[in-house]
Amino acid sequence: MSSSTNPKDGLINFSIDGRMVQARAGWTILETARHYRIHIPTLCFHPAVKPWGACRLCVVETQYGKRGSVIPSCLNPPIEELEVFTDSERVRNVRRWVLEMLLAECPASREIKKLAAEYGVASTRFAITDPEEECLRCGLCVAVCNEVVGVQALTFGSRGVKKQLETPYRVPNNACVGCGCCVSVCPTGALQARLDTVRGDLARRTGRGFAH
Amino acid sequence: MDKLKSLEELESLRTSLLAAENPNRPVVRVCLGPGCLALGADKVSRAFKTAIKAKKLQAQVKPLIKETGCHGFCSQGTLISLAPADLFYVRVKPEDVKEIVETSLVKGQVLERLLYSDNGARYKSAAEIPFYRAQQKIILKNVGVIDPLNVEDALMAGAYRSLAKALTEMAPDEVIRTVEVSGLRGRGGGGFPTGFKWRRALDSARENPGPVYIIANGEEGDPGAFMDRAIMEGDPHAVIEGMCLGAYAMGANLGFLYVRHEYPIAIQHLTVALNQARSLGLLGQNILGTGFNFDLQINRGAGAYVCGEETAIIASLEGRVGEPVTRPPYPAQQGLWGRPTIINNVETWANVPHIINMGAPWYAGLGLPHSTGTKIFSLVGKVKNTGLVEVPMGISLGALIEEIGGGVPGQGRFKAVQTGGPSGGIIPYELKDIAPEALKPARVGLQPPDFIPTEKKELSVDFDSMAQTGSIMGGGGMIVMDDRDCVVDLARYFLGFLQEESCGKCLPCRLGLKGMLEFLTKFSQGQGAPEDIDALESLGRALVDGSLCGLGRSAPNAVLTSIRYFRDEYLAHIMDHKCPAGVCRDLITYRIAPEICNGCALCARTCPQLCITGKKKKPHAIESSACIRCGACMDVCPVNAVIVA
Numbered sequence: 138m139s140s141s142t143n144p145k146d147g148l149i150n151f152s153i154d155g156r157m158v159q160a161r162a163g164w165t166i167l168e169t170a171r172h173y174r175i176h177i178p179t180l181c182f183h184p185a186v187k188p189w190g191a192c193r194l195c196v197v198e199t200q201y202g203k204r205g206s207v208i209p210s211c212l213n214p215p216i217e218e219l220e221v222f223t224d225s226e227r228v229r230n231v232r233r234w235v236l237e238m239l240l241a242e243c244p245a246s247r248e249i250k251k252l253a254a255e256y257g258v259a260s261t262r263f264a265i266t267d268p269e270e271e272c273l274r275c276g277l278c279v280a281v282c283n284e285v286v287g288v289q290a291l292t293f294g295s296r297g298v299k300k301q302l303e304t305p306y307r308v309p310n311n312a313c314v315g316c317g318c319c320v321s322v323c324p325t326g327a328l329q330a331r332l333d334t335v336r337g338d339l340a341r342r343t344g345r346g347f348a349h
Numbered sequence: 350m351d352k353l354k355s356l357e358e359l360e361s362l363r364t365s366l367l368a369a370e371n372p373n374r375p376v377v378r379v380c381l382g383p384g385c386l387a388l389g390a391d392k393v394s395r396a397f398k399t400a401i402k403a404k405k406l407q408a409q410v411k412p413l414i415k416e417t418g419c420h421g422f423c424s425q426g427t428l429i430s431l432a433p434a435d436l437f438y439v440r441v442k443p444e445d446v447k448e449i450v451e452t453s454l455v456k457g458q459v460l461e462r463l464l465y466s467d468n469g470a471r472y473k474s475a476a477e478i479p480f481y482r483a484q485q486k487i488i489l490k491n492v493g494v495i496d497p498l499n500v501e502d503a504l505m506a507g508a509y510r511s512l513a514k515a516l517t518e519m520a521p522d523e524v525i526r527t528v529e530v531s532g533l534r535g536r537g538g539g540g541f542p543t544g545f546k547w548r549r550a551l552d553s554a555r556e557n558p559g560p561v562y563i564i565a566n567g568e569e570g571d572p573g574a575f576m577d578r579a580i581m582e583g584d585p586h587a588v589i590e591g592m593c594l595g596a597y598a599m600g601a602n603l604g605f606l607y608v609r610h611e612y613p614i615a616i617q618h619l620t621v622a623l624n625q626a627r628s629l630g631l632l633g634q635n636i637l638g639t640g641f642n643f644d645l646q647i648n649r650g651a652g653a654y655v656c657g658e659e660t661a662i663i664a665s666l667e668g669r670v671g672e673p674v675t676r677p678p679y680p681a682q683q684g685l686w687g688r689p690t691i692i693n694n695v696e697t698w699a700n701v702p703h704i705i706n707m708g709a710p711w712y713a714g715l716g717l718p719h720s721t722g723t724k725i726f727s728l729v730g731k732v733k734n735t736g737l738v739e740v741p742m743g744i745s746l747g748a749l750i751e752e753i754g755g756g757v758p759g760q761g762r763f764k765a766v767q768t769g770g771p772s773g774g775i776i777p778y779e780l781k782d783i784a785p786e787a788l789k790p791a792r793v794g795l796q797p798p799d800f801i802p803t804e805k806k807e808l809s810v811d812f813d814s815m816a817q818t819g820s821i822m823g824g825g826g827m828i829v830m831d832d833r834d835c836v837v838d839l840a841r842y843f844l845g846f847l848q849e850e851s852c853g854k855c856l857p858c859r860l861g862l863k864g865m866l867e868f869l870t871k872f873s874q875g876q877g878a879p880e881d882i883d884a885l886e887s888l889g890r891a892l893v894d895g896s897l898c899g900l901g902r903s904a905p906n907a908v909l910t911s912i913r914y915f916r917d918e919y920l921a922h923i924m925d926h927k928c929p930a931g932v933c934r935d936l937i938t939y940r941i942a943p944e945i946c947n948g949c950a951l952c953a954r955t956c957p958q959l960c961i962t963g964k965k966k967k968p969h970a971i972e973s974s975a976c977i978r979c980g981a982c983m984d985v986c987p988v989n990a991v992i993v994a
Contacts, residue, residue, distance in 0.1 A: 190675050191855050193895045207894035212675045231857065231895035234888050238860035262884070263864050274853065293670070293853075296653070298863050300853035 151219040166210035166221055167195055177223050178232065178252060180324045181275035182211045186284045191275050194232055194252075198225040207231065229256065237261050239273055246271045246325040271327035274300050278319035278328050288312040291319060302331065352630035355638040356513045359504075359631075366505050375412035375454055376432040380493060382419025382582070383575055384736070385426035389443065391416075393427050396446035404450060412454050415502075418583015419575075420493040422480055423736035425465060430475060430493075437475040438463040467755070480734045483752050485715075487723050488699050489739045492583030497618045500625035503586040509631055511705035512593050516639045519705070524598035525551065528701065530709035532721035537566055537657070537694030538769060538823040539899070540720070540812035546691060550681040551599055553689040561601040562685045564662060564692040565592055567608035567615065570654035571770030572846060574826035576725040577695040579737050581608065581615035584699070585622035589632070589645060591698030594705055595691060596643040604643065605685075607662050609650040619647055654850035658898050659684075659692040661852070672852045673898035694824070696725060716742030720811035724822070730767075730829035733758045745807035746781040750829055761831030764930075765915070768815060769823020771843040772903035774910030775836055776818045781808050819910040821903065835932035836911040836918050841869040847904045858901030861892045865908060872919060873933040875926035882919050886912050931993035934978040938994060941982075943968035945990035952982035952991065 149160040153175050160169040165188065170177050180192040188211040197210045200220040207227050215221070222228065236253040241263035243249055253259070274293065279302070282291045290313035294303035304310050320328045353359045379385075379394040397414050406412070420428040425439035431453055438449065441463060452458045464471045465478055472478045495502040515524050529544030554561045565588060569577040581588060592604050608616050623645055626632040634642050648666055650656045656671040663685050665671040684690025700722060704712045715722050720742040729735050732754035740749060746766065750756075757763050763778040808814060815822040830839065848862040868885045871877045889905030889912075896902045912919060921927050928936040941952070941961075946968040953961040953969055960976050963969030971982070983991040 189854075190897055193855050193857050193897070196895055209675070209897075213677075227890075227894055230887060231891045234861065234864075234891035235856050235895065238856070238864050241864075242860055263860075263867055273856065274859070275856075276854075295853075297851040297853040297859060298848060300859065 149215050149217055151215045151217065151221065153221045154223055160215050164214065166197060166199075166208075166213055166215050169215060170210065170221075170223065175223060177210055178255075179211060180249075180252075180273065181277055183277055183281065183322050185322070186277065186280040188212050189276050189280060192273070193235055196228055196231050198222040198228050232256055233258055238263055241265050243271045243273050243325060243327070244268050246273075246327070248325050249273070271325045272302055272331075273325060273327075274302065275324060277322045277324065278302070281318045281322045286314065286316055286318050288314065290314075302328075352628070353637060354630065356517050359509060359513055359637060363504050363510075366501050370505065373433060375410065375434070376415060377412050377454075378415045378417045378420075378430045378432070378493065380418075380420040380426065380428040381416045382421075382423065382426075382493070382579060382737075384419070384423030385428055388426045390427040392443040393429065393441055393446060396443040397450070400447050400450040401454075404455065406455075415496045416498075417494060418492040418497055419489075419579040419737055420475075421484075421489065421579075421737040421739075422465075422475075422478075422734065424734055425736075435474040435476075436460075437465065437473070437478070439465045480736070480738075480753055480755065483740065483744075483748060484738050485723055485741050486739050487703055487715075488580065488587070488696060488725060489583075489737070491587065492579055495584065497583050497585055498621050500586065500622070500629065503584070503622075507706070508586040508702075509590055511702040512590050512597075512631070513637060515594055515597055515705050516637055516641060521598045521600065524594060524705065527709045528598070528704060531704045531712040532719070533697065533700055533704060533712070534720065534812060535694060536696035536700070536724065536824070538772070538821060540822065543693060543697055546681050546693075547595065547599060549679070550689040550691050553682045554600065557689075560603070560688050561599045562688060562690045563592055563595050563599065563601045563604040564659075564666070564685070564690060565604070565606045565695050565698050566657060566659065566662060566692055567606060567612070567695045568650045568654075568657040568662065569609065569612075569695075569824065570657050570850070571824055571826045573729045573828055574727050574770055574824050575737065576727055576825045578612055578615055579725070580695055580699050581612065582618050585615075585618045586626065587699045587702060588619070588695055589622055589626055591701035592645060593632070593636070593643055594701045595693070595698065597641055599689075599691060601691075602642050602644070604645045605666060606645055606647045607650055607656075607666065608647060609656075610652055616647060616649060623647070653852070654846075655852045655898070655900055658900060660898070662692060663690060670852075672854045673900070675897060696825075717809070717811050719813055724810075724825055726810075726825045726827045728754050728827050728829070730827075731757050731761060731763075731831040731834065732829045740810075742811045743809045745809050747807055749810055749827070750778075750781075754829065757829070757831050761833060763829065764832045764834060765830045765836060767820075767828040767830065767839065767843075767907070768810075768826065769821040769906075770826040771846050772821065772900070772906055773823045773826070774818065774820030774906040775830075775839060775914070776820050776910060777914045780818060780914075783808055819913060820906060833930055833932070835873075835928050835930035836915045837869060837872050837922055837928070838930075838932045840907045840911050841866065841873055843907045844869060844904070847900065851900060851904075855895075855897040855901060857892050857895035858897065858904065861888060861896070861901070862904055864888060865892070865905065869908070872922045873928075874935040875922055875933075877923045879920060879923060881923070882912060882916065927994075937978055938973050939971050939976055939978060939980070939982065940973070940992055940994070941969050941971055942990050942992055943970075945988055947988055947990070949987060951985045951987065955981045955985045957981065 147162050153170055158169055158173050167177055177195050179195045181189055190209045190212045195210045196207050198207050233256050236256055237258045239249045240253055240261035244265050279291045283289050292305050294301050381390050394416050427441045429438050429441050452460050475481050491506045495506050525547050533543040534540040567577050632644055653671045655661050656665050658673045659680050660673045661671045680690045680692055713721050723739050723741050725739045728738055734755040738753050765775050765777050767775045812822050844866045848866055851858045851862055853859040889909045892905045893902055921929050926936055931937050948966040958975050958977055960972040961969050
């Protein structure tokens, strides 16, 4: 779907939940919705970094002519005459399941419990591996460290279900400037407890990288 | 060999090679495909060389041993074919070679015992065998015939003829037009119209001038699929030529062959072929003196299934983590290093030379109007003739499995077919007699299983019909199941595979596959409630809607289709705590029928738990508390006295 602007004013006219809205060129559906104060839940979206599309809570159902689909609103720009539904049954189904699985993945997170309750999800059917876990591996901390701070003190290690937030090569590094951006963007506050594992033992920090 | 500077030089080389060929010289083609190689085809080939040396045959009659790619009939390996006598020997062992040389090569007689026989009939030549008779080989025409390491062999078979034709007679736009008209659709699984994709890349390149890249996707990770492998190993020049044509059409100067690391032979053959093409001036600067520059390089995938997804391939080539990114922008608009990039499957590229050579109308005439051409399938599972088959699109599922596949081995009954690899669906075999129109089109899993055949027509194998059953055609894997296979267990196996291979970027895929697997593991242990089936279905739909890339979006297919068509079997697991197929270990018991058991004690000696007891020549019994349900006793019992229930 490529964005097509109205030649007259450079604005894109489309509808969200039946309400006519206008998006400026370059806006995504999510940004437009936020502009009109239409609520779309997100966990991995932050205006400071490029949208990554990991949490999929921001999915919306779209109808364009005969073609309908469910797409993440944080990544897709609107097109003229698109109809967007932010709370349809298909959308709620995705959100409910993601939230129920998140309750098992990060049981310690109050933010996720609150969000899940909004969607009527109070308990989870899935196995809880770590009752203390808060991190949902959304990648915001990695993105902000890389894109905004301009260092790469954080990264993801392993793949799939084993995916973990780590430092590069699993050694504490000196790249971390201790700015705390990662902590401030973290949607669940999981990083607060992890900062020292990223930076390593402060007593051993000598100003030279000891990673390599 | 010198570089060819013009089209004429290529053709005169071809003519001189053909003229030097002695049509009466015996040729032995030994299949070195994956199946035969595992059975020791390399030893057979070596035995031929020693046996011929020992015979001291004259130069005129000295047979040529060709180590070729896959012949296709994998269940009968090692396969060899003899020309010009047109003999086809199956199950050849190194010990047989001396006799073959004696009788067939020296005396010119047929060695009856090595011919393929079925139902009392013996078949001398491959073309007569039912397995081959119903096939239409276009892409695989040279696979198993030419020596893939010998460029002269490929040239004699017509390689680079289409490239020469396109470079001299056709404008780049005409090449795209031809591919568009041919109706070629991507063979990797998506079935996206190839010409349309090329056109889009060309348009993006015009808007935003700069380099264009092309990529061949040889990351064939589906379990049980080896279509691309056979092409890359057996006819590497076809892939190179197809890519050259694509590069010419789109003005690309650099291309990449992304081949999985697990295919060392394919990588070796492609490397040799690339060097040969370069030394002949068919790759590199100023190809055939036309001023067209194009070169290819091989990149190896490091063993990630998700790197078969096109945006993940691009990430991998750029040196980033092999994780997909969202589309749009599509790679054809913004791909490798932000430039328009065309990624086609290896099989798709191998189709292109044939389309250019024979013309779009010829190609469009093959198969069905919306699914043109032929498709290679790897037919595996509970069929007699397993192997690699190439059939026109639109062949009926029944014909593919019964005529070519030769039916189910033993006394089993066909139950289901799993198409399209782990991302495909499981469709019941009875569906073969149902016209695809009778199946309600729409999203998988949303319909109750109440389809009523409106007219009696056969289900054909093509992109659209397969999609209507809720499955996909995919890359061409086709796993046939009989009544001793459990759909719950198969769905669980595929989900386990996909869960291992998920990149973990988006939550529905990373957590959802794990969650679905939890449900299925519960079912296979006889736990859960009927509502859990609906919950699993709903979770599957959440994955289809919510996941980022094709892996997550298609991963629930096996579960959704098996629930749609085999809900009874799920209920049997949950409600009756029984596995009707006798597969799920927690729900079955093995016992020995005392009236059948002859007391041979073979089972007692095989049992790893030593839990089978009994006196000699007296019925034996299994101590079920110690039994681990491995099924070893069942496999060895000569009188089929071991019963699973």
